[in-house]
Amino acid sequence: MPNEARLILLDRDSLASLLQPDEVLEAVREAFRLHSRRAGRVFPVVREALPGGGVFGIKSGDVPDEALLGFKAAGFWPANRALGGEPHQATIVLIDPKTGRPQGVIDGNAITTLRTGAAGALGLQLLARPDSTSACVFGTGVQAGIQVDYALRLLPGLRTVRYLTHDGLRRPAFEARFEGRCDIALATDANAAVEASDIVITATPGKAALFDAAAVRPGTHLNAVGADTRGKRELPEGLLPRCRLFVDDQLQARQIGEAQWSPDTACTEIGDVLTGTAAACRQPQDITVFDMTGLALQDLTVARLVLQGAVARGIGTSIAWPW
Incomplete structure (x- = not known):
């Protein structure tokens, strides 16, 4: 009543x-x-x-x-x-x-923290190479931490994690969080870290591209977390047209996600992969990107x-x- x-x-x-x-x-x-x-x-x-x-x-x-x-x-x-x-x-x-x-x-x-981490985890499950052993993460904040945590939970072969900070300085507390679960250390060269990684996670405020497109080698999977507003980006120009692009929502991604910078790039919604409406069918040399803008x-x-x-x-x- x-x-x-x-x-x-x-x-x-x-x-x-x-x-x-x-x-x-x-x-x-x-x-x-x-x-x-x-x-x-x-x-x-x-x-x-x-x-x-x-x-x-x-x-x-x-x-x-x-x-x-x-x-x-x-x-x-x-x-x-x-x-x-x-x-x-x-x-x-x-x-x-x-x-x-x-x-x-x-x-x-x-x-918000956990649901975004879980979305990233689904992207890894569906799109990353199953034999992935190395990852690099841009950022050491709350979202970077939960993305790495879920990655280590769901990818038992993940052994090496390198992280990058905006000032190039170590974050001992971030390293301590994952001590014993992986080999974690600071990286200071963004392009080298990306080139050496099977998985790249970007979880920053999204002010500008974080690395060069040429650093991304075939077979890499990227979870792009930070671009969630018009004008924000983390990925470099020219990368998305080379990739197989997956999104949470096509319209939203083209409005506020990484796809806003390459709106004509074909993309697949991750939900369609989960329901079988679309297939991921990853090939070993594919570069895959999950553009995560967050769904209500x-x-x-x-x-x-x-x-x-x-x-x-x-x-x-x-x-x-x-x-």
């Missing part, structure tokens, strides 16, 4: 036990499948620059047959670093599609997962929300 309605609030600490990497991976896999079947809808993205250098965006969508509706308000506030906080901020709201009333308000930072459906399926878990286990804050 309207007067008995309640709203569940899940803060950062509440999510700690609700976000399990394997479960998030399956929720993201389902999001891509829903998108491929067009059972889930992705609404137009809002992504706008703010005074002071920040970016604010809204990603929203629904799955009508599963009564799933909601949005994520998120963006990037670089000044947060000076406050000791994370620049990426996100809040997810799940809504009852029958009434329009909110069901849950969820801290979206951890969800990823946020919604993972948010549903944690909200259901919270209700079942009595986690979070339940407050009266009469109408």
Whole structure:
């Protein structure tokens, strides 16, 4: 009844036990499948620059047959670093599609981190050479870390990881995170690191191309994470036309992803590979790219997962929300 309605609030600490990497991976896999079947809808993205250098965006969508509706308000506030906080901020709201009333308000930072890492993991599973043993990652932030973590979980043959920083300095804490799981060390020559790697992961603010196209050798797979706004890029000019390009959503990738720089390059949605509508059919010499811009459906399926878990286990804050 309207007067008995309640709203569940899940803060950062509440999510700690609700976000399990394997479960998030399956929720993201389902999001891509829903998108491929067009059972889930992705609404137009809002992504706008703010005074002071920040970016604010809204990603929203629904799955009508599963009564799933909601949005994520998120963006990037670089000044947060000076406050000791994370620049990426996100809040997810799940809504009852029958009434329009909110069901849950969820801290979206951890969800965004894990769902993006899981999407990258699916890209590696589907597109990277199975015999891949070496990777390089550009960036050492939250997203770079989760991308490497998932890569090591899903690719048992991955032995060597080289990372690159914007200032060329070591990040001992980043190395310590993966100690014992791989041979990890700083690389200072971007082109050499790319040339020596089977897998390249770019997880930076996406201000400019990070390496030369000629450094990418046949057989390489690239997960491009950082370009999610008009004008951002990490990959060099001339690379995408040489590649087999995979995206989460064709229109979105051409608007705000790496594909904005090569909009005429043919691309395949990763969900279509998962549903069998399209085939990856990787050849050993293929260069493959997964252009990851992030789908609202990823946020919604993972948010549903944690909200259901919270209700079942009595986690979070339940407050009266009469109408």
